[in-house]
Each structure stands twice: as structure tokens, then as C-alpha cells.
Amino acid sequence: MRTSQIHRKTGETDIQLSLNIDGRGTYDIDTGCGFLNHMLELFARHGRFDLSLKCSGDSHVDDHHTTEDIGISLGQAFREALGNKRGILRYGSMMLPMDETLILCALDISGRAYLNFDVQIPTEKVGSFDTELTKEFMTALTREMGLTLHFKMLAGENSHHIIEAVFKALARALAQAAAISEEYADEIPSTKGVL
Template identity: 65%
Template sequence: MRIVKSARRTDETEISLTLNLDGSGIYDVDTGCGFLNHMLELFSRHGRFDLTLACRGDVQVDYHHTVEDIAIVLGRAFSEALGDRAGINRYGTCTLPMDEALILAAVDISGRPAVGYALEVPTEKVGDFDTELVEEFLLGFARSLGCAVHVRRLAGTNSHHIIEGMFKALARALKEAVAIDEKYALEIPSTKGTIL
């Protein structure tokens, strides 16, 4: 079973997390930010990752440290759960409609962090959540996991729908990328012989 417990404490945030890559999408998320809770719950359900996450952060400042640090801990948990990456598909893509929005997400668990961000969210906020933090989340996650993540808005005018579509598409792309190909279960999916 690819199950990891992780924690991180700084002067800005205190985070505890349990992740099961081979779950059924059960979640218990409390970040101190309602919109982020909603996005991580969608991420868990659509990726079929079981996720328990609690964060106490300096939300009286804003949500920046909370979002970035959760992404770091989540990326590290994915990395630990994947071990040496043997047998994984490595790549995953999803094009996902969310009402009027159409979002593309693609990932490569390559050991090389990169983010291609072309989400183009029309408003600066959804509720009290700064929409620029979506890119910060992806940067923290990609660096900690060691993966390339590309997200692109193909259509859409509603900021909530665009961001929600991105989290759902990312989850489904990751679900494909982390899945084990039983035919090559012992093989590292790289001609280098290593991904780490």
C-alpha cells in the first residue's frame, strides 16, 4: 500500500497529512480556508486519493503561506509514496469540462520540477481566496514531487469554474501518472534507469 503520513511545522504553518495513493477518494480536510478545502476535497475525490489534512496557518495575514506549505507537504507525500517510481505510468493528462470552462492538465513525474501555467483566471479573488495562489500551489507541489505540471484554460469565464476544473483535471492526470502498469511493475519508466 502506498500510504504516507507527513508533517511540517514552521513559524507560519503547522501541517499534518495522511495520503493513500490507492484509496477511493475519502477526505477529511481542514486548511483554515474554505475555498482551498473545497479544491482539495475535489482533488481527493477525482484522483481517488484518500487524504486527511489539517493545517493551522497565519491566515490573519493571508492564505499565501498556507497554500504554499500545503502544496510542499502534499508533493513530498506523493514523492515518498511513489518510492523509486518503479512501474508507474509516469505521464498523465486530462481535458476536463466544468460547465463553460474547459481545462487541460498534463503531468510528467520526471524528477524535474517545472510548471507551465496558462490558466488565465479573470478575477483576482474567489471569495477571500487570492486566485494568484493557484500558481503558487502548483509551484510548491511540482518542486516537492519532482514533476512537470502544465495547466491551460481552453475556455471559460467563471473564475470558480476555471480553478475547480484545474484541480479536478490535475487530480485525474495524477491518478493516471501514479497508476502502476502491472506489465512493467519492476521497471523504472526512464531510459536513464532512475527518475530520482
């Protein structure tokens, strides 16, 4: 089982996270931010990752530290659970429609952190959530995981739909890339021999 446990405590957040990459999509999530809970729940469900996450953060300020630090912790959890990445498919992509929205996500579990976030979110907030934090989350995740991650918005008007499609597309593409190939199960998918 490819699992990990992360405890990250700073002056701004206290996060307990457990991840099973080869799960069934079960989740128990409490970030202190309802919209972020929703995004992480659907991320777990659509990626079929088992995810337990509890965060106590300085939400009396705003949700910035909570969102960024959860991205950091989730990236660390994936990196730890993937180990040496032997046998993974490495690449994943998803073109995900959600009503009027269409999001393309393509990624490489490369060991090299890069984010291209070509997504225009029309409103500053969804509920109490600052929509610009979507990119902050993805930046933290890519940096800590060593992930090359591209998003391209091909259509979209509703901010909730756009962000939800981003998280769902990420989940599907990441599940694809992290899957073990029976054909290459004993190999590192790189000519370098490491990822």
C-alpha cells in the same frame, strides 16, 4: 500500499498530512480556508486519493503561507509515497470540461520540477481566497514532487469554475500517471533506470 505521513511546522504554518495514493477518494480536510478545503476535497475525490490534512496557519495575514505550505507538504507526500516509482505509468493527461470552462492538464512524474501555468483567472478573489494562490500552490507542488506539469486554459469565464477544473484535471492526470502498469510492474519507466 503507497502511503506517506508528513508533519511540517514552521513559524507560519503547522501541517499534518497523510496520503494513500491507492485509496478510494476519502478525505478529512481542514485548511482554515473554505475554498481551499473545497479544492483539496475534490482533488482527493477525483484522484481517488485518501487524504487527511489539518493546517493551522497565519490566516489572520492571508492564505498565502497556508496555500504554499500545503502545496509543499502534498508534493513531499506524493514523492515519498511513490518511492522509486517502479511500475508507474509516469505520464498522465486530462482535458476537463466544467460548464463554460475547458482545462488541459498534462504531466510527467519525471523527477524534474517544471510548471507551465497558462491559465487566466479573471477575478482577484473567489470568496476570501486570492486566486493568484492557485499558481503558488502548483509551483510548490511541482518543486517538491519533482513533477513536470502543464496547464492550458482552452475556455473559461467563471473564476470558481476555472480553478475547480484545474484541480480536477490535476487529480485525474496524476491518478493516471501514478497508476501501476501490470505489464511494466517491475520496471522504472526511464532509459536512465531512475526517476
